[in-house]
Amino acid sequence: MTLGHKVSDLYLKCRHMDPIPLQTSVTEQTAQRLREAIILGEFPLGTKLSEQKLADQLQVSRSPVREALVLLQTEGLVRVFPKRGTFVFSPDDNLTRDLCEHRTLLETACVALAIERNHARLLKDLKASFTHMQNAVSAENTINYSRGDLAFHRAIIKHSGNSSMIKVYETTIGPIMALRTHLFTITGIQLDRSMEQHQQIIEACAARDVGRAQALCTSHIRHLSDHVFEAQLG
Amino acid sequence: MTLGHKVSDLYLKCRHMDPIPLQTSVTEQTAQRLREAIILGEFPLGTKLSEQKLADQLQVSRSPVREALVLLQTEGLVRVFPKRGTFVFSPDDNLTRDLCEHRTLLETACVALAIERNHARLLKDLKASFTHMQNAVSAENTINYSRGDLAFHRAIIKHSGNSSMIKVYETTIGPIMALRTHLFTITGIQLDRSMEQHQQIIEACAARDVGRAQALCTSHIRHLSDHVFEAQLG
């Protein structure tokens, strides 16, 4: 279990929306480290998380851990049962369906807004993420590929300009990313097909073809959920 | 047997706290009380919340208060500035716009899903809420009117059947409701017009007219946001 990230690295990674994060509390650092750990699959889904163990590993007291777990619960990554313990979320069919349905709603709405409001910046970030993913594919680095993929979709949300949706997207995509990580470790993923889909989304955005971009996002997410269900992950 | 009661009896009573833990922690109780207080306008928007004061008022220690504030922060009701304090959220133009845009997205999506998936139950709850609001209007009880209004829109979300959207809706509508409460205290609201809008939404849902229901929800929310902007609340 490798929780030993550098705080500064994590801080840079989670800087998508913080308006004024001049000072970052231990609680937030702890939350970020745990978030990463769950998303990257270092804790198997459904396992119990001991506050004391986490506190020992992260070299902090239990208070920040507790508050971080409260945060992660609102993001759907863990489930807290009073007096019994905290567990990493474990998906069921319904939850996966709901999450993907919700993500589709958000991304289709945001891609329309982003094309309308921030066309240039959207394209810039999409292309940058795409290049990042290409490099990851060449290097066969699945972790970096995931990061690029995440950045790609975050760009769509971010450039919608809607702070509320940006915030919610993070809490929606967390469990999905954790699921996908699990998927990676079990079945792998069809990288070239995924790359093609992203490429098409970029083209549709470049052409300001909102309808096509939305359709592509929808099918892109559907591919993922189908994949999850095939693997019977939930 | 020397003792009066058998342990097994107690076990039966609290056997399995299945879907929702019936044991509610002090933290959640605290969060609920603070949530209500903010939404009902007991704390003016933007005011500073002292952990110690709140702990004294609520007769608990500071730990539950802290964790409750973390919760409320994720719901957008308060804003925590490390080492500086916790403040009730104060809206600006952009936030209000974003929240209403987001709420519109959720409600239009959910009303379509609800009509498709839970038509009967949707209508039942909508009508019940409507009756509740009518009674509140007769009694000139604005608090009850707010509750009914909230229940009305929650019904739409709930019967979409999407757990992820249900969860997010709460965190989206919290600040909006707080804003509306503020609006009430300042300018009042056109109750009859609002009632008419709700009535029309019910009719559209009854007729399974998805497009019309969505359009009505959109304009309903737009009325609210216009009202907020007119009052220059944010």
Place this chain on the structure above:
DNA sequence: CGCTCAAAACTACCATGTTACATGGTGGTG
């Protein structure tokens, strides 16, 4: 009279201690 700086008061933040609850095991009893 206004400005600067420093000290004090306040506050959040984190650590530690205490209590209460849940769980697994064991011995006793029908």
Place this chain on the structure above:
DNA sequence: CACCACCATGTAACATGGTAGTTTTGAGCG
């Protein structure tokens, strides 16, 4: 042998105390 009450242990929930940082205010100085 089976079942159930009791007990021990581990863990979470809550309380409290100490520390570091921020804001404020007031006194001294320009």
